[in-house]
Amino acid sequence: MARDEVLQADVLVVGAGPVGLTLAMDLAGRGVKVAIAEIRRYAEPPNVKCNHVAARTMERFRRLGVAQKVRAAGLPPDHSNDVVFRTSVCGTELTRIPIPGRAERYTSREGPDTWWPTPEPPHRINQLFLEPILLEHAAALPGIQLLNRTQVTSFVQDAEGVEAVALDLDTGEERQIHARYLVGCDGGSSSVRKSIGAKLEGTPVIQRVQSTYIRAPGLLERIPGKPAWSYYSVNPRRCGTVFAIDGHTTWLVHNHLNVDEPEFDSIDRDWSIRQILGVDDRFEYEVISKEDWVGRRLVATRFRDRRVFIAGDAAHLWVPYAGYGMNAGIADALHLSWLLGARLQGWGEEALLAAYEAERQPITEQVSQFAMDHAQKMMKARRAVPANIEADDADGARARAEVGEEAYALNVQQFCCAGLNFGYYYEGSPIIAADGEAPPPYSMGDFTPSTVPGCRAPHFWLNDGRSLYDAFGPGYTLLRLKAEADIAPLVEAARQRRVPLQVVELAGEPAPEAYRHALLLCREDQHVAWRGDAAPADALVLIDRLRGAAG
Structure with a gap:
């Protein structure tokens, strides 16, 4: 196609993260012609963000034909998906929430999430591994055109469709895209959301998290006991969370800042990482990237303006407890896909599309409240860590037992969140x-x-x-x-x-x-x-x- 020709699509999707890719895949399966505009290069790695694919998402990946590809990736098959609480990652264990690894995910009947009524249990996998699978699958589907290094700079709409202007970020050339509908899956700073006059409302800052993606080849062998997917470090110096990314050498370290630490650099990053891991200055690790983030509870005032919609982080942002940030966005995408598919196939009326905002907005409000409530309880628990939790005496043992019991009761619901799923x-x-x-x-x-x-x-x-x-x-x-x-x-x-x-x-x-x-x-x-x-x-x-x- 010549650059001065207008690209025609039924739906223009802005953003090729997991939400945008899932939307495009589902639409393509309905015979809908999709164009995806993405500012990154093809297969450019995403940030190290999401670590969990919920059961409801896996159910739909099953229908899209990618569930087994997704489940075959991520941590090694025999790597435990447990969540363990310790005085530090290399310290004393306080409690453990058992979750089967992928080799036993379909067969295990032990643990608090193995009773779930679903054909596809959840899967722990980082976005680094998930997104390439979705991208490869989407790129191979007929009816999907990927436009990498392309930024949608403006659009107008009328009763017939949406006319968008897209900029090629490599050449500086502009092109026109005509679509029946446009969906903004372009993240928390969504330009599509801003263009339709929607605003994020709620609590802009719940907590700041100093997050660091590291390579530490010697860490796994230092951790006592059975390995885990997630480690919560609980001590009076630093409380944090560590996720195993590849199950071997790469880790994501979340340092939860306190209310009197208002800036990401207000606390020494290296010192905090070592306190969370439980290692001294002789331990060597490499910082791959800094992934600092702010926990929020924000929901857009509207999810739609006529032929333009928003989904995922463009529509809602909240503290990612229970792993329901990306998963809620994928639920948005799949909900919207069948509505748009019905309309474009001719059997759904235009009024059908009103159900998207009517149904999804209240759900995101509910989920965000669950997440915010849990975040506040976790912040309270971090402030109440006993000073003697690491003491090698009877009082220290009692303190560890009490903290472990409370941590299990509070957190089993977020890691085994049947209610949010079903x-x-x-x-x-x-x-x-x-x-x-x-x-x-x-x-x-x-x-x-x-x-x-x-x-x-x-x-x-x-x-x-x-x-x-x-x-x-x-x-x-x-x-x-x-x-x-x-x-x-x-x-x-x-x-x-x-x-x-x-x-x-x-x-x-x-x-x-x-x-x-x-x-x-x-x-x-x-x-x-x-x-x-x-x-x-x-x-x-x-x-x-x-x-x-x-x-």
């Missing part, structure tokens, strides 16, 4: 048919499986060995749990409106007790849209609501 629900949505029953409450760590419209359809394994979700179709899926229930009205209504509808027969299948109705209509994102013991009197009215045509 408990959240969409309430008051314009495209969900509520039936008067309230969704069950959930916490960070716990939830109650439910088929209340808006909740995630509870997972179970079919008699033929498939996951229930493997049987879901690309639009809506009608689950029939009683063979005598008449589904003809719903099937016909969907046919008339050209709504993709997959029928799954579940009579005789081992469905959980939560499945109390004969029929359930589920969305592709696994959330229940409607349920009943018989088809509604006017099935067309229901189908029209689900495709954004009600009223």
Whole structure:
């Protein structure tokens, strides 16, 4: 294509991080033509940020065909994913949260997160390893055009689409991009968010973290006991967190600054790292990069302006407890993808797109509050570390036992966060048919499986060995749990409106007790849209609501 020709796309995605790449992959699977503008060079390594892919994200990676590629990367197969609390990384162990490594992830039944009802448990992997897998997969898909070293500098929109101006950062040349829709996945300083007049509101600073990516070949052999994925250092001098990145020599060290340490350089970095690791001045390590960050609780005032949307860090920023920064962004992307896909395929009405902000904004508000509450409790715990926690006497032993017990109770919910994965629900949505029953409450760590419209359809394994979700179709899926229930009205209504509808027969299948109705209509994102013991009197009215045509 000549540089002066207008590039045509159905959707222009700004930003090729995990959120933007997942959005593009999912859209491409729906036959949508996608252009991705990214300021970095192709395969340029990302920052060392996210360390955790949540179960809900892995479920969708399964559907996109990348779950096994992702699970095969990261820490070595036999490397424990445990979270351990110590007086220092090389010090005395206080408590341990057991989490299986990837070699045992599907088979282990020991530990606080192995009971989860899902075909894809979570996976601990740093973004350094995750993003290249998503990039390679996306680049190979037909319908996706990657525009590296390209910055979207401006755009205008009208009733027909979005006209964007993109700058080639290497040549200085500009090009025009025309798209039906534009999605900003361009991070916390999002230019797309600013362009649509959205503002981040909430708590701008909860805590500052002096973070350092290091290479320390001699550290692993110094750590006593079974290795772990994450180490919490708890002593009166410095409290911090250390993540194993490659399982051998590279580590990410988070030094949690205190309230009286307002600047990243207000505390000696090398001294802090050594106090957290529990090593003296003779220990050698190399600083690969400084990854300092500010913990916040900010949610955008709007997620959309007509044909322009924002997702991920562009829409919300919070302290990454429970690992739900990137994962919440990917949930945004996949939610938006099926809405845009429905619209671009012609069966969804324009009003369907209003469900994105109506559903996702309240969820991000909920998750950010969970994260903020946990952050405040962790800050309080760090301020209360006993002065004698390292003492080699009975009082020191008692102090270590008490701190260990409190640390386990507080943190098992964030590292084994079933509630955040499976408990959240969409309430008051314009495209969900509520039936008067309230969704069950959930916490960070716990939830109650439910088929209340808006909740995630509870997972179970079919008699033929498939996951229930493997049987879901690309639009809506009608689950029939009683063979005598008449589904003809719903099937016909969907046919008339050209709504993709997959029928799954579940009579005789081992469905959980939560499945109390004969029929359930589920969305592709696994959330229940409607349920009943018989088809509604006017099935067309229901189908029209689900495709954004009600009223």
